[in-house]
Amino acid sequence: MPDQETNTTQQPVVIRQGGQGLETVIAAVILAAAAVYAINVWSTTKKETSPAKNLEQGIEQIKNAAGKAIESRN
DSSP states (O other), X not given: OTTSOOOXXXXXXXXXOOOHHHHXXXXXXXXXHHHHHHHHHHHHHHHHTOHHHHHHHHHHHXXXXXXXXXXXXX
């Protein structure tokens, strides 16, 4: 039997990385916290520099200036 060839095939080596459940949950929590933080910062900044508030203040200043100009004419 030394003259007979024996064909042996090796199975491919598969490396599995396990435990994806916990990492996925942690990543989702981090992303959710980052989104909440970003929305909170954006809304706070928006309230501080609201165009409507600035316009309202500008209109009040114009009204006051116009009122003073009319009073000074009389």
